[in-house]
Amino acid sequence: MNTTEKALDAVDPIAAARGRRWMPGWRLPAAWRRPLAVVGLVIVAFWAIVIVFAPLIAPYDPLAQDSPRFLPPSPAHLFGTDGVGRDVLSRVVYGAQISIPIAVMLVVLSLIVGATVGAVAGYFGGTVDAVLMRIVDLFFAFPAIILAMAVSAALGPSLINAVLAIVVVSWPSYARVTRSLVLGLRDSNFIAASRLIGASSARTLGRDIAPNILGPIAVISTLELGNAILLLSGLSYLGLGAVPPAPEWGAMVSEGSRVFYNYWVALFPGLAILSVVLAFNFIGDSLRDALDPRTSRAVQAMEL
Amino acid sequence: MSLLEIRDLRLALGGRNLVDGVDITVGKGEVVGLAGESGSGKTLTALTALGFVPSGATATGEVVFDGRDVLTLRGRDLRALRGDRVAVVFQDPMTALHPMLTIERQLTEHQRVHRSLSRSQARERAIELLDRVRIPDPHLAIKSYPHRFSGGMRQRIAIASALACEPELLIADEVTTALDVTVQAGILRLLDSLRTELDMAMLFITHDLAVMNVTTDRLYVMRAGRVVESGRTRDVLADPQHEYTRSLVDALPDTEVTA
Amino acid sequence: MKPLEVEDAVVEYRVPGRARVRAVAGVSLDVAAGEVLGLVGESGCGKSSLGRAIVGLNPLDSGRILIDGRPLAPLGRRARPVADRAVQMVFQDPYSSLNPRRRVGRQIRDAITGGNGSARVGELLESVGLPASSASRFPHQFSGGQRQRIAIARALASEPRVIVADEPVSALDASTRLHVAGLLSETATSRGVALLMISHDLSGLRVIAHRIAVMYFGRIVELGPTDAVWSDPRHPYTRTLIGAIPRLGRDAQMPAEPGRRETVAVSDEDARLVECAPGHFVAAEALVAS
Secondary structure, three states: OOHHHHHHHHHOHHHHHHOOOOEOOEOOOHHHHHHHHHHHHHHHHHHHHHHHOHHHHOOOOOOOOOOOOOOOOOOOOOOOEOOOOOEHHHHHHHHHHHHHHHHHHHHHHHHHHHHHHHHHHHHHOHHHHHHHHHHHHHHHOOOHHHHHHHHHHHHOOOHHHHHHHHHHHHHHHHHHHHHHHHHHHHOOHHHHHHHHHOOOHHHHHHHHHHHHHHHHHHHHHHHHHHHHHHHHHHHHHOOOOOOOOOOOHHHHHHHHHOOOOOOHHHHHHHHHHHHHHHHHHHHHHHHHHHHOHHHHHOOHHHOO | OOOEEEEEEEEEEOOEEEEEEEEEEEOOOOEEEEEOOOOOOHHHHHHHHHOOOOOOOEEEEEEEEOOEEHHHOOHHHHHHHEOOOEEEEOOOHHHOOOOOOOHHHHHHHHHHHHOOOOHHHHHHHHHHHHHHOOOOOHHHHOOOOHHHOOHHHHHHHHHHHHHOOOOOEEEEEOOOOOOOHHHHHHHHHHHHHHHHHHOOEEEEEEOOHHHHHHHOOEEEEEEOOEEEEEEEHHHHHHOOOOHHHHHHHHOOOOOOOOO | OOOEEEEEEEEEEOOOOOOOEEEEEEEEEEEOOOOEEEEEOOOOOOHHHHHHHHHOOOOOOEEEEEEOOEEOOOOOOOOOOHHHHHEEEEOOOOOOOOOOOOOHHHHHHOOOOOOOHHHHHHHHHHHOOOOHHHHHOOHHHOOHHHHHHHHHHHHHHOOOOEEEEEOOOOOOOHHHHHHHHHHHHHHHHHOOOEEEEEEOOHHHHHHHOOEEEEEEOOEEEEEEEHHHHHHOOOOHHHHHHHHOOOOOOOOOOOOOOOOOOOOOOOOHHHHOEEEEEOOEEEEHHHHHHO
16 A cells, blocks of 8 residues: 555545444444444333333242242243242343342442542642552452452442442442543643633533543443443352342342253343343443544544 | 546535536646635545545546546556556645654555565665655665654655655645745745656645745635636736635735835 | 733753753743734744743743733642733634533633623623624534634633733634734733734734744744834844745745754853844844844
8 A cells, every 4th residue: 555545545534434343353334333222222221111110020029939940931931930939030020120220330339439539640640640540550450350259258248248349349440541531631721721710620620621521431331331230240140249039130140050951040130131231332332433533523524 | 638637526425515516627747726725625626636536425527637537447547546646645744654664664665566676676766755855864764763753854755755656746735734834935845846857747735825826837716616716826816806716815914025 | 010021931841861951941021011922933942832831831940920020820739829810821722722511601701700700701702703692502513713712702701911822823724814813912902911922924923913022942033023023034043934934926936945954052142132123132143143
């Protein structure tokens, strides 16, 4: 390719954006990406309805052990029954009330802690930044699941403690991301102008910087939601999260994996987890593409 | 016969006519200017000489370069045109230069592949090119990377790479807009001497009418995809007939020397 | 006592492993109320570093900035003291000097102390040629030229004594440059504000500046009334600069090719500004040659 061809490529951002890779070695045509966001939203909406109307949707009491054990899926029990005769469908339905809101709460808490630390570190720089980032590095040094297990085990198995453990493990990534976003903005002219007018640091952070980083943070958060559910399910699977008989999806998968020949006990809660994680990933990806300055400004680039 | 003839060119994208019926000719060795503000379509028009139409746009009309309509060229014929017979230099030299390759590599890769030069022949050629664009110490320069050079030097290197195959037509798109005025003076003089040495035609795009005045023989003034006025540069700028041209000239500070 | 006095300003950059670089190597100048001083120079001459130091965005390594006789402290961690808000800046890039996520009116309002904010915002917008209703819009809804007008309105909102404009029209279309530069100059002078206009475009400055200062490698090499500097440049660099400007007109020549720029270290004695004509100063080194 000669320099003229390279220059032409640089001048036509639409063509360049179309060729962007979704996975190494595989090009996903841009036109396909939007439908995924719709799929994601539909799934989230579906689960939102399930959460709200659980009592109306679930055919049985999720804790009732009235039915015969290990019934395969049938018209009476669409998802079958588990080892103590509880209806799996009802448990999956009520499980949504636990897993999803908890995951959201996890993300929000991690975000609050992480973003605050990251913003302060990025904005003030110097020793403040150095100290805070070393603390972040410290947390990063531990593998997430090990640390979560340790905290959880120390505090005792319960949903609240699992939540705390996961927040402890997750906040550092938010801190890093927020810090780099703030660093990118800190020396902008509009921030300088604001300070020249007399804005204090708090004002600048809250009024000038915050609105400009919400976008990327929203993207990270949606992607992290998937992670949060997986971590929560993982802890429950290990017996460190939700306490039986609570119908938490991870715990259900754990229980079901011990009787894998009765596949339905693990399969359906597993699919539920999968669907939520995928949904949030689709939404997060599309949010990121929508916010990507290259593609949204590609049309403006036609101002040649 | 003219070297380049653009006839009734229209470029439509998303329902809008970005270029709306443009006729332009460039003779062999002539320097023709395209003036206008951003969004006038001047760059898009000029780039059709390379057979370049932005993705998703439809083009009608003809762009005849040396007897052939380049809008109909594909594949090998198109590649034979771009960089070889018609080259382009943009405002930002880094559009053409790769930040991670040495200057030598960038100036010679194309030639080694297409003209089968040996490595040392290609290196000699690169040094020759750099010398031609007045880069000091070219044998050291070829080993360096673009970031070691100032903006003006990088632009000279971009010009050198555009000239590598001695094109018959050079499209210069706002090539001095981002440069200091003294650096600009050097580049303008360079382009002037190159044009004579190589008998090369130029399509010179700029919004700066004073630069247009000292650089080009003829010009076309574009607005909203159309040509509103054309003619010999000094005539048009000294005595604009169209009100738009007049408004552009009036918007400039008076740079006449009051001697 | 003038609104802006710069005394022997020095700004240095330390690059690890190399000697210190003096971006600003001892600059003194002053601007009177209602006056426009044009500071011209090419990239790397230090004019932006000087501009930022005058406003307080960067600290000085030595020398002082005096606003109405009071030394200006650089911006620190705390909110800027009210008295220091008398110096404001208009930035080069219209796209990054306004917060993209906040309405334009709010951003101007931040600079206004006391009541009646909205009315003042409306007045300011109108004084820069925009309708008062623009206040409720976001920056991306305006063109580059309009954004610069908003930036000017914001700078004026603090009722400053000094405005430093760092290449305020360089990023705009050629046809709007004179309008916006003229607007800035008029609104500043009519309010008695001292305007330091930094630019690389000598032709543009010629129209609006009362005096011109030419900056070269961190120091002022020539300073004088605009017409004097333009028609009788005493310093070789000023002559080079003027000679390199392309002209309109039928008889215009190709601009002169300047020789290579030398980074010759100049002694303090040679850098000193000497008055060669009434109000017209040039660095002592230039007097030796002529």
